[in-house]
Amino acid sequence: MNINAEELEIMTQFVHGLCINDGRKFSNWGLSRSTQPAVYVEPISYADVQAVVRNTAQFPTPVRPIGSMLSVTETVINDGGTLLCTRKLDAILGLEVDDCGRQVVRVQAGCRLKKLNIWLQQQGWEIPFQAEIGEATVGSVSVGDTKESSLDGPGYFSSHVVAILYIDEYGSLRILSDKQDDAAFYEFTCSFGLSGIVVECLIEVRPASLCRANVTLHAYSSPQALSDGILQLREQCDALLAVVILHQLACFSEQRYRTDVTDAALNSSPLQCEQYRLAKRQAIQHGFDGSHLPQPQGIVFPRSDFVNEYWQPEEAENRLDFQYYEHDIGMFGRVIGESYRFTKSFEKNTGFVPTGWATYFVYRPEKERKPFGIYSGGSGISCSFDPIYCNPNEPLWQRFAKEYNRVAIDTLGGNASPIQTQWLQPGDVSIPRKLARERFTSPYYQQFLV
Numbered sequence: 001m002n003i004n005a006e007e008l009e010i011m012t013q014f015v016h017g018l019c020i021n022d023g024r025k026f027s028n029w030g031l032s033r034s035t036q037p038a039v040y041v042e043p044i045s046y047a048d049v050q051a052v053v054r055n056t057a058q059f060p061t062p063v064r065p066i067g068s069m070l071s072v073t074e075t076v077i078n079d080g081g082t083l084l085c086t087r088k089l090d091a092i093l094g095l096e097v098d099d100c101g102r103q104v105v106r107v108q109a110g111c112r113l114k115k116l117n118i119w120l121q122q123q124g125w126e127i128p129f130q131a132e133i134g135e136a137t138v139g140s141v142s143v144g145d146t147k148e149s150s151l152d153g154p155g156y157f158s159s160h161v162v163a164i165l166y167i168d169e170y171g172s173l174r175i176l177s178d179k180q181d182d183a184a185f186y187e188f189t190c191s192f193g194l195s196g197i198v199v200e201c202l203i204e205v206r207p208a209s210l211c212r213a214n215v216t217l218h219a220y221s222s223p224q225a226l227s228d229g230i231l232q233l234r235e236q237c238d239a240l241l242a243v244v245i246l247h248q249l250a251c252f253s254e255q256r257y258r259t260d261v262t263d264a265a266l267n268s269s270p271l272q273c274e275q276y277r278l279a280k281r282q283a284i285q286h287g288f289d290g291s292h293l294p295q296p297q298g299i300v301f302p303r304s305d306f307v308n309e310y311w312q313p314e315e316a317e318n319r320l321d322f323q324y325y326e327h328d329i330g331m332f333g334r335v336i337g338e339s340y341r342f343t344k345s346f347e348k349n350t351g352f353v354p355t356g357w358a359t360y361f362v363y364r365p366e367k368e369r370k371p372f373g374i375y376s377g378g379s380g381i382s383c384s385f386d387p388i389y390c391n392p393n394e395p396l397w398q399r400f401a402k403e404y405n406r407v408a409i410d411t412l413g414g415n416a417s418p419i420q421t422q423w424l425q426p427g428d429v430s431i432p433r434k435l436a437r438e439r440f441t442s443p444y445y446q447q448f449l450v
C-alpha cells in the first residue's frame with residue numbers, strides 16, 4: 001500500500017482508544033472535585049497519546065494526564081480541555097538490568113501500585129516505596145509528590161525511578177534517564193505532567209524483604225510530651241508511621257523494623273497481619289472516622305501486602321480527605337505545638353476537629369536529585385503532619401484546612417503540594433516556568449508558575 005506524506009500526516013492523528021466528548025463530568029475518588037473536559041480520552045497505545053497531543057483541533061489545550069483521579073486538589077480539573085486517562089496503558093513489561101547494572105522493572109504509566117507490588121513480590125523483588133495507596137498510578141507518582149515512612153528508602157516514589165519515556169508537547173516520544181540526562185531527568189520528576197505525559201518508567205527494584213511491626217496507642221500530657229514521644233518512638237525503630245489524635249494528645253504508632261526470614265519463621269502471624277491490614281484499610285477508606293484499630297505486636301509481613309485497594313465511595317459514605325505539609329524534622333516540636341494551639345482554638349469556636357493527623361518521615365536527597373518542590377531542601381530528614389477528615393465536602397473541614405494552610409505554610413514555613421494540599425493560593429507553591437509547556441498547563445497550574 002502506498003501512502004503519501006499528506007495521508008501519513010492525517011493517519012498519525014487517528015486515536016484508537018475511547019474518546020468521549022458529550023460534555024459529561026468526571027470526579028475524583030473523594031467526589032470533592034469534578035471537571036467537564038471538552039474531550040475525555042483513554043489511549044490504548046503510545047501512538048494514541050502522540051496523536052492526541054498533536055491534534056489541537058480535536059483535543060483542545062490543555063491536555064492533562066490523569067491516572068486513577070485520587071488526587072484531592074484541583075490538579076484534576078480541566079474544564080474545556082482534554083483529560084487523558086492512562087488506565088489502559090498499564091502493562092508490566094518485565095524485569096531487566098540497565099546499563100549501570102541495576103535491576104529495574106519496566107512498567108507502563110497507567111499501572112496501579114498494588115498491581116506492580118503484587119507482580120514484583122511474585123518475582124522476589126520490591127520497590128522500597130510501599131505506601132498504603134494501591135490505586136495510585138506509576139505515571140502520576142513518578143512526576144508528582146508522594147510520602148511514606150519507607151524501610152531503607154527515602155520515602156517518595158520518584159526517588160526509585162531511573163528512566164522515563166514520555167510524550168512531549170510536539171507529540172514525540174522521548175526518553176530521559178538519571179545517568180544520561182542528570183539535571184533534565186531530575187527536573188522532569190518534579191513536573192506534575194507539565195513537561196510531558198509519562199507513558200513508561202524504569203524503576204529500580206531490590207530483593208523482596210520482610211517487615212516486623214508493633215502497633216501501639218499512646219497518650220501524652222502535653223504537646224511537648226507528644227512530639228518528644230513520637231520522636232522517641234521513631235528512634236526505637238527503622239521507620240515510623242504515626243496517626244495522631246491531636247486534640248486528645250494521643251497517637252497510634254506503627255513501628256516498623258527490618259527483619260529476616262529466620263525472625264519471620266519465629267514470629268509468623270498471618271491471621272493477626274490480615275486482621276490488622278483489613279482494619280487499617282477500613283480506617284483509611286473511611287477517613288479515620290472512629291473505626292477500631294487492633295494493636296498487634298511483632299507481626300511479620302511483606303510490606304507490599306499492606307499496599308491496599310480502596311473502593312470508590314458513595315456520596316453519603318465517610319471517606320478519606322487530607323492536607324499535606326512537609327517540614328524539616330528539626331521543626332517537629334514547633335509543628336505539633338502550633339498545630340495543637342490552632343486546633344484547640346478552632347474546636348472552641350466551632351466544635352470541629354480533624355479525625356487524625358498522619359505523620360510520615362522521609363529522607364531528603366541532595367538538592368541535585370530533587371531540585372524543586374517538596375524534599376528539595378537538600379540532604380536531611382523531613383516530617384509531614386497532615387490533618388485528615390472523613391468527609392471532603394464538610395464546610396467546617398474545608399474552613400479548617402484553609403485556615404490551617406496559613407499556620408502550616410506562613411507561620412511554620414512548611415512546603416505544600418499542588419496534588420496533595422488543597423485550597424492553595426498563588427505563592428504557596430512555586431513551580432519553575434521552564435518546566436511547563438503550554439499544551440499541558442491548566443489554569444490551576446498557571447497560577448503557581450514563577
Ligand SMILES: Cc1cc2nc3c(=O)[nH]c(=O)nc-3n(C[C@H](O)[C@H](O)[C@H](O)COP(=O)(O)OP(=O)(O)OC[C@H]3O[C@@H](n4cnc5c(N)ncnc54)[C@H](O)[C@@H]3O)c2cc1C
Pocket residue numbers: 029030064065066067068069070071072075076086109110131132133135136137138139140141143144145146147148192193194196197198199284285310320419420
Ligand atoms: C485513600 C487515599 C490514600 C492515599 N494515600 C497516600 C499515601 O499513603 N501516600 C501518598 O503519597 N499519597 C497518598 N494518596 C494520594 C495519592 O497517592 C496521590 O494523589 C496520587 O498522585 C494519585 O495517583 P493517581 O494515579 O490517582 O493520580 P491522579 O489524581 O489521576 O493525577 C494526579 C496528577 O498526576 C499527574 N499525572 C497523572 N498521570 C500522569 C502521567 N502519565 N504523566 C504525567 N503526569 C501525570 C497529573 O498532573 C495529574 O493531575 C492517597 C489518596 C487517597 C484517596
